[in-house]
Amino acid sequence: MSVAIEDVRVALGGRDVVAGVTLLAHDGEIAGLVGPNGSGKSTLLRTVYRHLRPDAGRVLLDGDDLTRLPPARVARRIAALPQERGGDIALTVREMVAMGRIPHQRAFAAEGPADVAAVDRALTQVGMAAAVDRPFAALSGGERQRVLLARAFAQDTRVLVLDEPTNHLDIRHQMELLSLLRAHRRTTLVALHDLNAAASVCDRLHVLADGTLLASGPPAEVLTAELIERVFGVHAAVTRHPLNGDPLIAFDHRRVPCD
Structure with a gap:
């Protein structure tokens, strides 16, 4: 399923x-949104999962x-992981992930075998299967992030919209998440602050600044030292990752201008 923002x-x-x-x-493509804070990444993603309606x-x-599709139909096509995490929700981990199955169920219907299997599979994928009975509100930030990602996976849609999904995750779980995204091969729109993570997981990057699109293309073409300095205001060198050949960005903190 393709997503076109016009x-x-x-x-x-x-x-x-x-x-x-x-x-x-494009269908099955991981499209990354990168840019500094306030560049419009989150706002743009909110229009895709219908939290905001575009003014034009x-x-x-x-x-x-x-905007012309019924909400239930959209919920069967798009699953979202927004930045707002809802940490005070009084649900267990399993109950939170099971919410992802609601678009596939009839009103007031109990979970069916397909729902149970989808929830179990999603919890296993994010490494939270042993925490099914824990209160969601009692989890750490990284654990909550993994549970909410499991909810999005359990929703079993063809489109994923993820806003900073690696926030609060340690290095191991960041790597596992990026690997999962590559393995799922669903059409994915993902906002990332980590340019090296974006270069590793995304098929195509879209660079935003001040609400406008500055560049689009494969990471190796988009992530140049000149563009990084122009957009982020930092000095960087772009090389090749010695293990996988992806673009690898090194930053020089000693050459960051101070306000």
Whole structure:
């Protein structure tokens, strides 16, 4: 399933946070959004999972205008991991992940075998199968992140929208998450701060700054030292990863201008 963002504009507080962005995530492609804080990444993703309605432009799923689709149909196509984590929800880990199955169930229906299997599989994938009875609110930030990712996997959609999914995760779980995304091969829109992670997992990167799209393309073409300095204001060297050949960005903290 493809996701096409066509000339989307979103205004918040009287200013354009997203100013006419057009990009395409092809079927099965992992499309990364990168850019500094305030560049519009999260706002743009919210238009894809319908938390926000664009002031102009549109989002298409396989050619269908997202705003014209019934909410239940959208929920069977798109699963989201937003930045807002809902840490005070009084549910167990299993109950939280089982919420991902609601779009596939009839009203007031009990879990069926397919629902149970999907929840168990998702919990195993994120390494939280042993925590099914723990209160979600009692988990660490990284554990909550993994449970919410399991909920998105259990929803079993063809599109994933992930906003900073590696936040709060240690190095091992970051690597496992990136590996899962590659293995699932669902159409994925993901916002990432870590440029090396983005270079490793994404098929295509879209660089945002001040609500506009500055560059799009494969990571090896987009992540140049010149673009990184222009967008992020830091000095960097881009080489090849010695283990896998991905772009590898090294930063020089001694050459960051101080405000």
